[in-house]
Amino acid sequence: MNRTIVWLRRDLRICDHEPLYRAARRGQVVPVFVLDRALLHHPETGAARVAFLLDCLASLDADLRQLGGRLILRFGNPVEVLPQLVEETQAEGIYSYTDCERIYGRVRDARLNRALSARQMKIRWFEPSASRTDLIAYPDYRRWWYQEMMAAPVPTPTQIAVPAAIASEPLPDLQRLGHTADGKLIPKGGTAAARQLLQTFLDEKADRYYWQLSYPGAEATTGLSPHIKFGAISVRECVQTVWQASDAGDRRVQRSHRQLVSRLRWGSGFTQRFRYLPQLELGSLYQVFDEDGWAFDEALYRAWQIGETGFPIVDAAARCLQATGGYLALNFRSRAIYASFLSNLLGMDWRYGALHFMRHLIDGDCPIDHYQWAMQAGVTHCIDKTWTRIYNPGQTAVDRCDPEGDFIKRWLPELTHLPPEQLGSPPPVKGYPAPILNYRQARQRRVKQLEQQRAKFLNTRNIVPYLGRLPSDLTPFGAERYPSDTSWVAPTAEALFPAALALDRLDPQQAKALRTWFVAHVNIPPVRQRRRRQKPAVRSDVEQLSLL
Numbered sequence: 429m430n431r432t433i434v435w436l437r438r439d440l441r442i443c444d445h446e447p448l449y450r451a452a453r454r455g456q457v458v459p460v461f462v463l464d465r466a467l468l469h470h471p472e473t474g475a476a477r478v479a480f481l482l483d484c485l486a487s488l489d490a491d492l493r494q495l496g497g498r499l500i501l502r503f504g505n506p507v508e509v510l511p512q513l514v515e516e517t518q519a520e521g522i523y524s525y526t527d528c529e530r531i532y533g534r535v536r537d538a539r540l541n542r543a544l545s546a547r548q549m550k551i552r553w554f555e556p557s558a559s560r561t562d563l564i565a566y567p568d569y570r571r572w573w574y575q576e577m578m579a580a581p582v583p584t585p586t587q588i589a590v591p592a593a594i595a596s597e598p599l600p601d602l603q604r605l606g607h608t609a610d611g612k613l614i615p616k617g618g619t620a621a622a623r624q625l626l627q628t629f630l631d632e633k634a635d636r637y638y639w640q641l642s643y644p645g646a647e648a649t650t651g652l653s654p655h656i657k658f659g660a661i662s663v664r665e666c667v668q669t670v671w672q673a674s675d676a677g678d679r680r681v682q683r684s685h686r687q688l689v690s691r692l693r694w695g696s697g698f699t700q701r702f703r704y705l706p707q708l709e710l711g712s713l714y715q716v717f718d719e720d721g722w723a724f725d726e727a728l729y730r731a732w733q734i735g736e737t738g739f740p741i742v743d744a745a746a747r748c749l750q751a752t753g754g755y756l757a758l759n760f761r762s763r764a765i766y767a768s769f770l771s772n773l774l775g776m777d778w779r780y781g782a783l784h785f786m787r788h789l790i791d792g793d794c795p796i797d798h799y800q801w802a803m804q805a806g807v808t809h810c811i812d813k814t815w816t817r818i819y820n821p822g823q824t825a826v827d828r829c830d831p832e833g834d835f836i837k838r839w840l841p842e843l844t845h846l847p848p849e850q851l852g853s854p855p856p857v858k859g860y861p862a863p864i865l866n867y868r869q870a871r872q873r874r875v876k877q878l879e880q881q882r883a884k885f886l887n888t889r890n891i892v893p894y895l896g897r898l899p900s901d902l903t904p905f906g907a908e909r910y911p912s913d914t915s916w917v918a919p920t921a922e923a924l925f926p927a928a929l930a931l932d933r934l935d936p937q938q939a940k941a942l943r944t945w946f947v948a949h950v951n952i953p954p955v956r957q958r959r960r961r962q963k964p965a966v967r968s969d970v971e972q973l974s975l976l
Contacts, residue, residue, distance in 0.1 A: 430455030431591070433513060435462070435506070435524035436499075437533075439556070439659035440484045441619050442491050442588075444581040446554045447523035452585035458517050458594060459492060460500040461485060462509050466532055468605050469913040471906035472786035472794070475607040476753040477654075479614045480790050484658045486599055487618025497588030501597040505916075507539045514549050517594055521550030526559065526926050528703040529794045531710065531902050532916060534924035541925055557664050558696040563704065563929060566697070566944040573693055577667040612753040612790065615654060622655035626666060629688075630673045637684035642761040644745075645834035650688065651756045653791035656695070663692050695796055701945055702795040704929045707898040709794055710905055712778075712807045713946060715896040716881050722777035731864055732770050733784055735839070738863035739821040740851050741830060742769045744839035751839075753790035761829050764804055768819040771805035773870040775877070778805035783906040806878050811891055812947050816878055818871050823852025891946065892931050892939045 432451035436459060439445060451457045468478065489499035502509050510522060522544070527533050544551050555561065557576045560569065602609055615621065629637070629650040640646035655661050667689055675681040702708055711718050731737050735746030745766035748758050763785075770781045782801040786792040802808040806816035819825055826848065830836055833848040842859045843851060854860065885894040900921045907914050934942065 431458065431517060431519045432456070433458040433460055433510070433517065433519045433522045435460055435510060435522055436488070437461075437525065437527050437659075438529065438657065439525050440488045441660055441662065442488070442495065443584045443619060444557075444662040444665055445584075446582050447525060447552075448588070449582050449585055450554075451523050452588050456589045456591055457497060458500055458513065458519060458590060459497060459588070460502060460510075460513060461488075462506045463501065463503045463597075463600070463605065464506055464536075465503075466505070466536070466913050466916050467530070468607075469911065470530070470532065471904050471910045471912045472783055472792070474753070474787040474789065474792065475602060475610050476612040476614060476788070476790050477792055478605060478607050479602055479609065479612075480617050480654050481658060482599060482602070483614065483617035484655075484660050485617075487616075487620070487660070489599070491619060492588055492590070495585060495588040497590040498596070500590070500594055501599060503597060505536075507536060507543050510540060511543055511547055511549060514544075515547075517591065521552060523552050523554065525556050526553050528559070528699060528706065528926060531706050531898075531924070532904070534706060534926065534928075535902065535916065535918075535922050538923045538925035557662065558700070559703065560700060561926070563934075563938055563941055565941040567949060569697070569700065570693070570949075573696060577664050577689075579664070581662070581664055581668070612751065612788075613755075615651065615755055615790070617655065617658070617660060619655075619660050622652060622661035623669075625651045625655070626661070626669055630670070634673070634675075634681045634684045635678060636680070638680065638687045641687070641759060642829050643835075644748075644757070644759050644762040645830060645832070645838070647756050647759075649756055649759050653793070654755065656692075657791050657793045663696060667692055695793070697945075698795040698799045701799060703926060704942070704945070705895070706924060706928050707896055708802070709798055710779075710899060710902070711896045712802060712805075713896060714807060714810075714881075714885060714891075714894050716884050716894065717807045718777075718896065720881060723775040724777065724780070725774070728774055728864060729770075729776060729780060731861070732774065736861045737769065737821075737865075738861045739769065740836045740840055740843055740854060741825045742766055742821050744830075744836045747839040748835075749785070749788050753788055754785075755790045762835070763800070765819045765821060765825055765829070767801055767804040768817070769821055771801070772816070772818045772874045773821070773865055773867065775870070775874060778802055778807065779905045783909070787910070806874075809946060809948055810878075810882055811885065811943065812887060814879070814882070814886070816875070818874060820867060820871075821852075822867060823849070826852040889943070890936070890939050891943050892934055895931060897931065898928055 432454055434447050434451045434457055442448060448459065467473065485499065492498050514522065541551065558573050633648050637648045640648040652666060656663060670685050670689055675685060733746060735743035737743055742765060745758060745762045752758065767781050770776050771778045778801045782798050785797055789797065799808065831848060833851045836851050837844045842857055843854055846854055885891065903914055903917050904912065
């Protein structure tokens with residue numbers, strides 16, 4: 429009987445899963461997850477996210493068992509573990525989705541390709557939905573993304589036969605993985621939990637989501653982001669569930685549905701940018717920003733981390749992040765205000781902010797986190813604009829985002845006695861610090877700096893000469909601040925898989941297409957989705973066999 433290993437990474441589900449479905453149709457399956465020390469001890473890995481991962485793995489194992497299978501767990505370097513597993517199981521090869529979240533993963537996968545080839549072993553890579561191998565203009569990608577979302581989901585296997593003789597490590601706890609729980613409440617992981625969150629959102633939040641996204645106290649978010657990060661539910665399933673949901677003719681619900689789908693699309697777009705330019709994990713898009721250098725003050729950085737800046741809405745976001753991992757409680761606007769304060773007002777390198785976020789966020793996803801941080805710092809979407817949104821963290825932010833003061837008072841109990849109109853610039857309060865900066869002065873300083881830096885490339889038609897390149901040293905940012913496993917870092921540059929764009933070999937048309945990914949698109953008409961009842965996905969045997 430045919431036997432195929434399915435290497436699971438950020439796709440911890442049995443539904444809408446091409447490699448798993450194909451392998452199950454071929455014969456026996458070895459669904460394996462490798463607990464990789466280089467990722468478990470990456471400087472941006474946080475204990476809460478690892479705990480959530482473990483719960484997703486437990487849920488996946490239960491789902492596989494319902495189909496007659498089980499999850500195989502192994503520890504170690506996948507470059508060594510997987511060829512050994514192929515030999516041990518006598519599998520014909522490996523099926524897996526590509527993954528572009530981290531540079532380390534792309535170095536590892538390139539090494540795995542070479543290791544398997546050297547032993548005449550096979551691996552077949554599948555592209556996740558909404559992932560492109562070629563460079564296309566962003567407006568074309570946007571249209572194609574909607575086509576991908578409209579496609580029928582991959583069927584769920586009816587049976588998964590895992591050979592009984594294959595051993596598996598038991599599911600470990602945090603301590604065995606070298607992590608210590610930090611007190612954050614970990615949401616339930618897995619596909620069933622994700623579907624319940626989405627249904628709860630559609631039933632209870634869809635009439636207010638669009639309008640309350642900027643209000644952290646409203647907790648109007650879906651809570652889906654950790655599940656999407658680990659692939660417990662596919663983006664396509666989320667989009668199609670929203671499209672099929674009833675809006676009862678309520679325009680508030682309709683706008684909220686469109687807004688949620690747009691945010692799911694943005695997440696796919698961030699990952700696609702990282703596929704093209706993996707160097708975005710390590711530095712700014714335009715090289716001038718990092719070449720000029722950034723200010724850094726350890727004491728001010730610490731004050732920002734722990735919520736002692738003297739600006740209540742910033743400090744509330746800081747404490748919320750550390751206490752909750754951002755789950756449900758820290759929405760986009762709160763994160764943006766918190767991020768803007770560090771990079772634009774304190775003038776510090778956005779990478780220090782991204783590092784802190786990723787060490788705490790339960791939903792931490794490198795392309796989304798890093799790209800959003802760079803955007804808030806004003807160093808990404810700036811080729812065709814002269815302005816940057818720098819949030820006023822005083823009363824302006826309170827009035828717009830927390831007008832009743834609920835969010836601030838929840839996380840800063842020392843200010844509960846103050847009325848909302850004093851929460852932007854509170855009077856002296858015992859136990860609460862004075863502001864660590866002057867907003868107007870800091871803002872003027874940052875605006876002047878950005879104007880000088882952007883002048884070097886503003887409105888240029890070809891951005892390629894100004895883009896940062898992938899450095900030869902791939903050591904993750906922050907490795908010197910936190911215990912990390914960087915033994916994988918080679919002394920010389922290595923190949924990546926999937927490969928990055930070869931910037932110096934782009935022709936004029938390709939350079940033009942790349943530029944479209946880093947400008948604002950305000951004139952693209954919305955894609956209208958005609959409501960329809962979804963038909964069961966049926967794929968013919970002829971089609972399946974032709975693709976095997």
